[in-house]
Amino acid sequence: GAGVSQSPRYKVAKRGQDVALRCDPISGHVSLFWYQQALGQGPEFLTYFQNEAQLDKSGLPSDRFFAERPEGSVSTLKIQRTQQEDSAVYLCASSPHRTEGTDTQYFGPGTRLTVL
């Protein structure tokens, strides 16, 4: 079946612009995660949704970052007034959430954001 998809795959923004990154999780997956991966580093957690509820947003680096999943499927990560330090790969992952602690997370290909 189809995996996690993300769009766009690449985004170049001028400093100060707003951007929106989209994630389509695997159909039926309850849990959805956003991670940020800087060059040469492992991914860092940003936020977590269980269906449409955002249960953990502790990793969002500033109030310029906002995520939503209004119908419990597709999610959008929005970054307002982008800064150069926002340049990174943004990864989305989903999991079935059958039981806490047993799920494999399935990752999308990521969106590479470059802020000039």
Next chain:
Amino acid sequence: KQEVTQIPAALSVPEGENLVLNCSFTDSAIYNLQWFRQDPGKGLTSLLLIQSSQREQTSGRLNASLDKSSGRSTLYIAASQPGDSATYLCAPHFSGGYNKLIFGAGTRLAVHP
């Protein structure tokens, strides 16, 4: 603070060698631990998931072990091939974290013919 460390940071070996990648984590209260592979410009592919109650997990030429009490996991790759070249990431799922994963910085592996 929950932290994950991977050693070595990079590894270059000739084809056919058996490899050991190390992962250590600061908090032994974990549900499970996943090993991922990441190819350049690509997302993450899950290789193995070890539950906290397990000591090891095997898939083909890959074997992952877990010693929760000492905060260590090892990924063993047998008979390495050039197609194994990638970055390998370790990610424990710490208890109480809503399933979020904490990643190490990874081990960049290059296997040359």
